[in-house]
Amino acid sequence: MKEEKVILVNESDEPIGSMNKLEAHEKALLHRAFSVFVLNDKNEVMLQQRAHHKYHSPLLWTNTCCSHQRHGETNTEAGKRRLKEEMGFETELKELFHFIYKAPFDNGLTEHELDHVMIGYYNDEPKINDEEVESWKWMKIEDIKNDMIENPEIYTVWFKIIFDEFYHYLEEHKL
Numbered sequence: 001m002k003e004e005k006v007i008l009v010n011e012s013d014e015p016i017g018s019m020n021k022l023e024a025h026e027k028a029l030l031h032r033a034f035s036v037f038v039l040n041d042k043n044e045v046m047l048q049q050r051a052h053h054k055y056h057s058p059l060l061w062t063n064t065c066c067s068h069q070r071h072g073e074t075n076t077e078a079g080k081r082r083l084k085e086e087m088g089f090e091t092e093l094k095e096l097f098h099f100i101y102k103a104p105f106d107n108g109l110t111e112h113e114l115d116h117v118m119i120g121y122y123n124d125e126p127k128i129n130d131e132e133v134e135s136w137k138w139m140k141i142e143d144i145k146n147d148m149i150e151n152p153e154i155y156t157v158w159f160k161i162i163f164d165e166f167y168h169y170l171e172e173h174k175l
Contacts (some may be wrong), residue, residue: 028110044138088127
């Protein structure tokens with residue numbers, strides 16, 4: 001399988017090149033990424049548990065899906081593609097905001113991403129791809145916030161950062 005390339009960007013989100021995903025994470029280079037939060041009509045977030053065989057952060061809980069844009073893809077096109085690949089459904093996505101974060105992993109890799117955060121709505125069960133996802137669940141936003149304080153070790157390092165930004169965005173904006 002051909003390794004995915006990521007789009008290297010500057011702090012203004014202007015493309016400056018591309019690189020294999022693993023190499024970009026080894027070198028901690030800033031690249032474009034996205035994070036999708038899917039909510040239902042009860043205002044619960046669909047969380048996914050990463051598959052047990054993932055090379056980093058296996059079995060940890062995280063947002064509905066996240067990944068990297070491909071060359072020529074808009075942020076929402078990338079989000080929809082990955083949502084279908086990982087969670088097996090389609091829904092409209094709206095980009096809320098973007099920000100830069102840096103998060104090192106225990107295995108020596110580092111996420112250094114300009115992350116485009118998107119929201120979508122869906123009320124049914126996903127059809128998860130077990131190559132990517134171990135399990136899923138709905139969780140109320142306040143419950144996620146509290147559980148991250150009580151059980152931080154069960155969440156991905158990037159989700160803790162992204163959720164905090166998402167939570168503050170929700171406090172300041174009416175969706």
